[in-house]
Amino acid sequence: MQDSISPSSVLHRFMNLLVALILLTGLPLARAQEWTRHQPEPAPKGPWSDKSLSPDKRADLLIQQMTLEEKISLVHGDVGEQSAKKSLGGAGYIPGVPRLGIPDLQMSDGRSGVANIGRTGRYATALPSALANAASWDLQASYDFGALLGKEIRDLGFNVSLGGTANIIREPRNGRNFECLGEDPLLIGKMLGSELKGTQDQGVIGNINRYAVNDQETGRQIMNVIIDKRAMQETDLLAFEIAIKESSVGTVMCAYNHLNGTFTCEDPYLLTDVLKKSWNYQGWVMSDWGATHSTVPSARAGFDQEMPDGKFYGDGLKAAVEKGDVPVARLNDMVHRILRTEIALGIFDQAPVLRPVNPFTGAEVAQRSAELGMVLLKNANGQLPLNASTIKSVAIIGEHADAGVLSGSGSDQVTPAEGNAVPGNPYGWHPSAPLKVIRARLPKAQVTFDGGGDIARAAKVAAAAEVAIVFVHQHTGEGFDVRNLSLPHNQDNLIAAVAAANPHCIVVLENGGPVTMPWADKVSAILEAWYPGIRGSEAIANIVFGDVNPSGKLPVTFPKALEDTPHPTLAGLKYVPENELHYVHKEFPPFDANYDEGLKVGYKWYEAESKTPLFPFGFGLSYTTFAYSSITATPGKGLTVTFQIANTGERSGAEIAQVYALLPASAGEPFERLIGWEKVPLTRGESKIVTVSVDPQYLSIFNVEKNSWELISGDYKISVGGSSQSTPLSTTVHIANSN
Secondary structure (H helix, E strand, C coil): CCCCCCHHHHHHHHHHHHHHHHHHHCCCHHHHHHHHCCCCCCCCCCHHHCCCCCHHHHHHHHHHHCCHHHHHHHCECCCCHHHHHHCCCCCEEECCEHHHCECCEEEECCCCCCCCCHHHCCCCCCCCCHHHHHCCCCHHHHHHHHHHHHHHHHHCCCCEECCCECCCCCCCCCCCHHHCCCCCHHHHHHHHHHHHHHHHCCCCECEEEEECCCCCCCCCCCEEEECCHHHHHHCHHHHHHHHHHHHCCCEEEECCCEECCEEHHHCHHHHHHHHHHHCCCCCEEEECCCCCCCCHHHHHHCCCEECCCCCCCCHHHHHHHHHCCCCHHHHHHHHHHHHHHHHHCCCCCCCCCCCCCCHHHHHHHHHHHHHHHCEEEEEHHHCCCCCCCCCCEEEEECCCCCCCEECCECCCCCCCCCCCCCCCCCCCEECCCHHHHHHHHCCCCEEEEECCCCHHHHHHHHHCCCEEEEEEECCCECCCCCCCCCCCCCHHHHHHHHHHHCCCEEEEEECCCCCCCCCCCCCCEEEECCCCCCCHHHHHHHHHCCCCCCCCCCCCCECCCHHHCCCCCCCCHHHCCCCCCCCCCCCCCCEEEECCCCCCCCHHHHHHCCCCCCECCCCCECCCCEEEEEEEEEEECEEEEEEEEEECCCCCEEEEEEEEEECCHHHCCCCCEEEEEEEEEECCCCEEEEEEEECHHHHCEEECCCCEEECCCEEEEEEEECECCECCEEEEEEECCCC
């Protein structure tokens, strides 16, 4: 029999816990007291409390008890007096229904860490960018990435994690490419699905956005994307479909843009025909902030929740329901989807409990993620790894390389720990300084620094050193697109000058997407570090000095020149003044973004158009070498591809073996597509037999007339190798459609 616990004892224990939390987190007392006022009262009991019932049945029992006003309150955000009192200051807030135990929804932005922390005033781990995560091609690492994010979101008191886009990188200048996971739907879907599952397994509702075909920031509110249904289904929508089915994510966020003439948040094809019927999606659809434009049309299209306020889904929706313009059954469906998701993911039954965020665990996960996602693009004459025991002098060159590493901005911006490492700078620099870390690794060597502002002086510093490492960056973020793919601030000329002064020139890139490299043939090594997060410099050093063998592969093609891309002129750019950085303006005249390249996205475009990229999709070097042999492809339910891979170099390493298919000519796709991959760790001299199972959908085309996927009978060329342009193994297999 348990000992009884007095109320005073409970209070005493609670106060001790509160004091401990204050000491551990640095949360000011006033804010800690304020947070405790947000904690829910014990949930009222009712038949809906029976956990043996299905989430759907429990949601229906709750709906039976709800008033019309209570239902309406759940389908739009709150920015009024109640929000001011109870919101944690995140991205959005929706009050619950206390009398039924329905919790408040506290929403936080960010997939590179918890953004918009607001009144919590606490620390969150700055993870590498989503694009860096995708470059790992590592499903377990992606799950760990998402799990850390989910745990910190819940520990900070939030229960909805916004972010996690499945948008394909069609436009390489898109300011939000760093939030994306690449240019291939299978890679995006699998990696994002694993990440979102990791988040939701922590008792947090996940979100996938920006549904759909939202690929640039310029004029995003008034842009109309034109794309045919087959191309949309086989590219952009396939990425969403795979990620949603892999993760059972709780919410889908519709985007700002028009799609073939209709706002995505009131598009019945997107929201009902595809998402809810074809994919059998059970969660709810929320809007991007301010992306709702109607009441009745959006409700009838399958839209469920307006954010961040109730301009259309407050009094307007209530009146529409009362008049019969929106059926009660449609409103009940909106509410049902929200409630059953809360119940299914544990949000209804267990409120978040404020806990200290562990900066040590977070930093370890962030650093490991950064290391796995870094891509070695060039390594002439084995320039890397550097031998720390023999090197005598190193020149570190680059703006702010003495202070920190760069991050992307906008709703995915995580506040840098200890403040911005470059005070007064408009961009977020995390205090992981390359200069400091490299000096610590080379205590006996002379390590000099130059910011690179004076190119001649930087070249002189480089010439005096044994090795020169140039850190360059490209800032990107929500609200604008870059005008071209060149590095800003005259950094291309800086690299060229340093390389001319010192043949042992290593370039480290901190950027949000593809960049051109007119100096690529002049430098000895290039390391793509992306936005690497809170321990970015430590991760870079581990790659540079060989503690970690690079294994990342490009999730996006790097073109030689902007003119090689499908759309050298950015849609809508003609409306933007030359000196204007932020391109998101509702004042623009509406314009079309015509994706007439259709299915030819990313690496498929370069193959179909016979264009040679600077670095192809799937490319990445290692400090060891790999050999492929003995391919077989066996049809069945889909396809099974088996091959052997051996480590033929001098170090242990991991190879990301990629499987591509060229469909029969009748498919009308004159290019290969990724159909699977496997990350294979191998010790020196080791070989393994690898088997990749391919889902039949990944071999199929979308038949618009039948409105379904179709596996075409015929001969399929199957290729295997280390990138989209290096597939030493190939075989042909005949696949018959049994339907």
